[in-house]
Amino acid sequence: MNTSLLRALLLGGALAFSLPGFALSDAGTLSLRHLQNRWAEINYQLPEAQREVAFERLAGEAEAALKSEPNSAELLIWRGIVLSTWAGARGGLGALDLAKQARASFEQALAIDPKALDGSAYTSLGTLYYQVPGWPLGFGDDERAETLLKQALGLNPDGIDPNYFYADFLYREKRYPEALAALQKAQAAPPRPGRGVADAGRHREVEALLGKVRAELK
Incomplete structure (x- = not known):
């Protein structure tokens, strides 16, 4: 996997259908804020050598939050962001598997609520598509990436x-x-x-x- 993406991440068209959105509970809102704040601390303030373990731990916390609110587009987006940046800290063959998991999380979020967090799933998914290698190594696709990024800009x-x-x-x-x-x-x-x-x-x-x-x- 392209290490520039993996270090930078700290993203076709819209899905054909959407499921009803679900409002976050108070506990879910607190979990979301924790994920956002801890991600920023790890990505921008923690020494590089310590990031892989920290992101792995944060990914576990994202999974735990989703067990309580599995239909939260916001938590799915942040699960994907954490997985993407964990991939960056890990590198190597394991990074692509994490990127695929992140893609699935963003796609789930889009199916539930494409407008969640001002369209952040489009941004994050588009970034994955332009930075991950294309076939046969990965799923990268520059044309799809641009489409997704423009959809993100349409919302934000x-x-x-x-x-x-x-x-x-x-x-x-x-x-x-x-x-x-x-x-x-x-x-x-x-x-x-x-x-x-x-x-x-x-x-x-x-x-x-x-x-x-x-x-x-x-």
């Missing part, structure tokens, strides 16, 4: 994550002017309440990618 046009990951996709496709525009939107994204650590980390990634894009445009 000003968000930092969909703009950053679409910019990263465009950079890899050598579409530098478009990547620059997406990164400028990511820079201007409004802060997410309670997500200060994640926002700070993502802004550092935006700035790093901006430097690469501007170097290509010189």
